[in-house]
Amino acid sequence: xxxxxxxTSACSKDNNLYKYEPINDIKITDATTxxxxxxxxxxxxxxxxxxxxxxxxxxxxxxxxDSKVIAQSKNLxxxxxxxxxxxxxxxKVTSNKxxxxxxxxxxxxxxxxxxxxxxxxxxxxxxGKVSLIRTDEVIFENPMExxxxxxxxxxxxxxxxxxxxxxxxxxxDQNVYRxxxxxxxxxxxxxxILPNLATPLPFKSAxxxxxxxxxxxxxIVADGGLYAxxxxxxxxxxxxxSQRIPGDYDLFPGVFPNTYNLTYFYNNAKMRFMRMGIFSRxxxxxxxxxxxxxxxxxxxxxxxxxxxxxxxxxxxxxxxYFIMEDDNGRHxxxxxxxxxxxxxxxxxxQMVNSPExxxxxxxxxxxxxxxxxxxxxxxxxxxDMLAKSARPIYTFPAGYVIKxxxxxxNTSKQLVIGVNNGAAGxxxxxxxxxxxxxxxxxxxxxxxxxxxxxxxAQARQNL
Amino acid sequence: xxxLLYVTMVFSLFSCKKEAVETYQGKDxxxxxxxxxxxxxxxxxxxxxxxxxxxxxxxxxxxxxxxITGRLSDxxxxxxxxxxxxxxxxxxxxFELNEVAIPPGxxxxxxxxxxxxxxxxxxxxxxxxxxxxxxxxFTLGTLGQTPxxxxxxxxxxxxxxxxxxxxxxxxxxxxxxxxxxxxxxAFSALKYKFMVKVxxxxxxxxxxxxxxxxxxxxxxxxxxxxxxxxxNGPLLDENGQQISFP
Numbered sequence: 175x176x177x178x179x180x181x182t183s184a185c186s187k188d189n190n191l192y193k194y195e196p197i198n199d200i201k202i203t204d205a206t207t208x209x210x211x212x213x214x215x216x217x218x219x220x221x222x223x224x225x226x227x228x229x230x231x232x233x234x235x236x237x238x239x240d241s242k243v244i245a246q247s248k249n250l251x252x253x254x255x256x257x258x259x260x261x262x263x264x265x266k267v268t269s270n271k272x273x274x275x276x277x278x279x280x281x282x283x284x285x286x287x288x289x290x291x292x293x294x295x296x297x298x299x300x301x302g303k304v305s306l307i308r309t310d311e312v313i314f315e316n317p318m319e320x321x322x323x324x325x326x327x328x329x330x331x332x333x334x335x336x337x338x339x340x341x342x343x344x345x346x347d348q349n350v351y352r353x354x355x356x357x358x359x360x361x362x363x364x365x366x367i368l369p370n371l372a373t374p375l376p377f378k379s380a381x382x383x384x385x386x387x388x389x390x391x392x393x394i395v396a397d398g399g400l401y402a403x404x405x406x407x408x409x410x411x412x413x414x415x416s417q418r419i420p421g422d423y424d425l426f427p428g429v430f431p432n433t434y435n436l437t438y439f440y441n442n443a444k445m446r447f448m449r450m451g452i453f454s455r456x457x458x459x460x461x462x463x464x465x466x467x468x469x470x471x472x473x474x475x476x477x478x479x480x481x482x483x484x485x486x487x488x489x490x491x492x493x494x495y496f497i498m499e500d501d502n503g504r505h506x507x508x509x510x511x512x513x514x515x516x517x518x519x520x521x522x523x524q525m526v527n528s529p530e531x532x533x534x535x536x537x538x539x540x541x542x543x544x545x546x547x548x549x550x551x552x553x554x555x556x557x558d559m560l561a562k563s564a565r566p567i568y569t570f571p572a573g574y575v576i577k578x579x580x581x582x583x584n585t586s587k588q589l590v591i592g593v594n595n596g597a598a599g600x601x602x603x604x605x606x607x608x609x610x611x612x613x614x615x616x617x618x619x620x621x622x623x624x625x626x627x628x629x630x631a632q633a634r635q636n637l
Numbered sequence: 638x639x640x641l642l643y644v645t646m647v648f649s650l651f652s653c654k655k656e657a658v659e660t661y662q663g664k665d666x667x668x669x670x671x672x673x674x675x676x677x678x679x680x681x682x683x684x685x686x687x688x689x690x691x692x693x694x695x696x697x698x699x700x701x702x703x704x705i706t707g708r709l710s711d712x713x714x715x716x717x718x719x720x721x722x723x724x725x726x727x728x729x730x731x732f733e734l735n736e737v738a739i740p741p742g743x744x745x746x747x748x749x750x751x752x753x754x755x756x757x758x759x760x761x762x763x764x765x766x767x768x769x770x771x772x773x774x775f776t777l778g779t780l781g782q783t784p785x786x787x788x789x790x791x792x793x794x795x796x797x798x799x800x801x802x803x804x805x806x807x808x809x810x811x812x813x814x815x816x817x818x819x820x821x822x823a824f825s826a827l828k829y830k831f832m833v834k835v836x837x838x839x840x841x842x843x844x845x846x847x848x849x850x851x852x853x854x855x856x857x858x859x860x861x862x863x864x865x866x867x868x869n870g871p872l873l874d875e876n877g878q879q880i881s882f883p
Binding site for chain 1: 849855856859883
C-alpha cells in the first residue's frame with residue numbers, strides 16, 4: 175500500500191538554494207599517538223590543536239578509557255593506576271559554538287613498575303636483600319620490603335624467575351616466597367609453595383628452579399633432593415610442589431629441560447644422568463648411550479657447573495653445557511637434541527690450554543658462539559670450544575672477587591658480572607663483540623651500593 | 638508500468654496473518670543429571686562406603702544431581718525417587734527415599750538420598766537402583782545428551798537409572814579406575830587405609846584432590862611407605878600382595 179502511495183507522488187525540483195558558511199575546523203596534529211609508561215608513573219599528553227577560524231570559539235574536552243571519562247582538561251596529566259596491559263585513550267574536543275567535535279585516539283602500553291632488568295641478590299649483615307636494576311638503569315633497593323611493608327629475614331640463597339611471567343621465587347635459609355614480578359607483592363611462602371614436606375625447610379644449600387621445556391612442570395633441586403610441581407596453564411594457577419621425590423640419589427643443583435617430554439638431572443653420587451618425563455613423578459636413571467660421545471648412564475665425572483646453549487624457537491628443545499671433573503682435570507660436555515627432538519650427548523672435550531680452569535668457579539656460555547666464559551678470583555677468561563683453548567680477557571682490581579656471571583640469554587651479547595669488594599657488591603655490564611670479547615676491552619656500565627653479592631638473575635627469563 | 642502498479646496494489650491489500658507459536662503442553666519431567674566427563678551416566682555406578690568416612694556415622698546423605706525438563710516454576714514442587722529392578726538394599730533399613738521439595742525457579746538440584754549404616758553393611762555391598770517416580774508435579778523427564786555450548790561445562794547427560802553401591806566395607810570407589818589407577822596403582826582396602834592415615838583425607842576423588850593431588854600425593858605416599866618398610870618390612874594388602882604406589 176505504501177509503495178502504491180509513493181508511486182503516485184512525483185518528485186519536486188530541487189532549487190539548490192543553500193547558504194554556505196565556513197565553520198571553525200579543528201585538527202589534532204600530534205605525531206606521537208602511542209605511549210609506553212610504567213605503572214604508577216604520570217602520563218602526560220599535551221595535544222596540539224590547529225583551528226582554521228580560531229576567533230570566537232571555545233571547547234569542551236574529554237579523555238576516556240573504555241568509555242570511562244578520566245579527565246576533562248585540554249591536556250592530560252594522569253597517574254597510571256591501571257594494570258599492565260594495552261589501553262586505548264580517546265580524546266574528544268567539542269566546539270561550544272556548534273557542537274562539532276574532533277576525535278584522536280592514543281595507545282598506551284602500561285608496563286609493570288619493574289618491567290625488566292636484573293635482580294641482584296645480596297647479603298648485608300647476614301640478611302638478604304634483593305635489588306632490581308631496571309632496563310632503564312634505575313636501581314630499586316629492596317622493593318619487596320617496600321611493597322609489603324615487612325622485612326624478609328634470613329640468609330639469601332637464590333632467586334628464580336618463574337619463566338612464564340607473573341612472579342619469581344625467592345629462597346632464603348628460613349623460607350621460600352613467591353613475589354609478583356610487577357608490583358613485588360608477596361603471593362605466598364613455604365606453606366603454599368612446598369606444603370606437607372616430610373622434612374621441613376630450611377634448605378641448607380642454594381636451590382635451583384626451572385620449568386620443564388613444555389612449561390607444564392616445575393622443578394626445584396635443593397640439598398640433593400628433587401621437588402616437582404605442576405606449573406599451571408598460567409602463572410595464576412601454579413600448583414604446590416611435591417615432597418622430595420623418593421629414591422637413592424644425590425643431585426647436583428641443576429635442572430636440565432632438554433626435550434618437550436624429558437628433563438634431566440645429574441646424580442653426583444653415582445656420576446650419571448637421571449631423568450623425569452612430563453607429569454611423571456618418577457626419577458629414573460637415564461638409559462645408556464654407549465655409542466655416543468659419552469655414556470649418560472656412566473659418565474664417571476663430577477658435575478661442577480652448567481649453563482645453557484642453543485634452543486629451538488619455542489624452547490621445546492634446549493642444549494645444555496656442563497663442566498665435569500675427574501682425575502684428569504675438567505671437561506666440557508653437553509646434552510643436545512637431534513632433528514626429531516630426541517636427547518643426544520653432544521661435545522665431550524677436555525679443557526686443555528685453559529689457565530686456572532681447575533679452580534674456576536663461575537661459568538657462562540654463549541647461545542650464538544661456541545664459547546664460554548669462566549672466572550677465577552678477579553679474572554675473566556674466554557674459552558673457545560673449537561680451538562680448545564682459553565685466554566684472559568678482563569681483570570678486576572686486586573681484592574675483587576667475582577661471585578656470579580650471567581649471559582643475557584636472548585641476545586648472548588651482554589655479560590653481567592657481580593663482584594664483591596669485601597662486603598660491598600658491584601655489578602658490571604659488559605658488551606660482547608663478534609669475537610666474543612668485551613667491546614673496547616672494558617665494561618659498559620657499573621652499579622655500586624649492593625651488599626655482598628650472592629646471585630645475579632635475569633628478571634624475565636630463566637638463565 | 639501502470640499494470641505493475643495495479644498488480645502491486647492488489648497484492649498490497651492482502652496482508653500476512655500472525656501464526657500462534659505452539660508451546661509444549663504437558664507435565665514437567667525430571668531425570669538424573671551428570672556431565673559426560675564425570676562418567677556417572679547410565680552404565681556407571683556411584684559408590685559409598687561408611688568405612689571411608691573420617692568419623693563413624695550411623696547415617697549419611699548422598700546428594701544426587703537431578704534436572705527438570707519443562708517449565709520452571711515460581712512455586713516449590715516435590716520430587717521423589719523410587720527403586721528399580723536390580724536393587725538389593727532394603728528401603729527403610731539400608732536407605733530412605735523421601736519426597737523432597739525443590740525450591741522455586743531451580744532447574745538442576747541435588748536430591749538427598751539417606752544411607753543408613755545397617756548391620757548388613759559390614760559384610761555386604763548393597764546395590765540401589767533408582768529412577769524418578771511419578772509425583773503430582775513431575776513425570777519422567779526427557780533423556781539423552783545435550784551438546785556442550787559456550788555456557789555449559791561440557792556435554793551433559795539426562796538419564797533414567799542410577800546405580801549406587803553402598804557398604805560399610807572398604808570397596809573400590811567408582812572414581813578409582815577412572816582417575817587414580819595410573820598414579821596410585823591397583824585398589825586394595827589396606828592401601829586405602831594407608832592413604833587415609835598418611836594424607837589425612839578420606840575422599841580421593843578428582844574434584845577433591847585436583848591435578849596436583851593426583852601427582853603429589855603418590856610422592857608423599859611412596860615416601861611414607863619407604864619409612865614404614867624400613868621399620869616394618871613390606872606392607873601387604875588383604876590379598877597378600879605387597880602395597881606399592883607405582
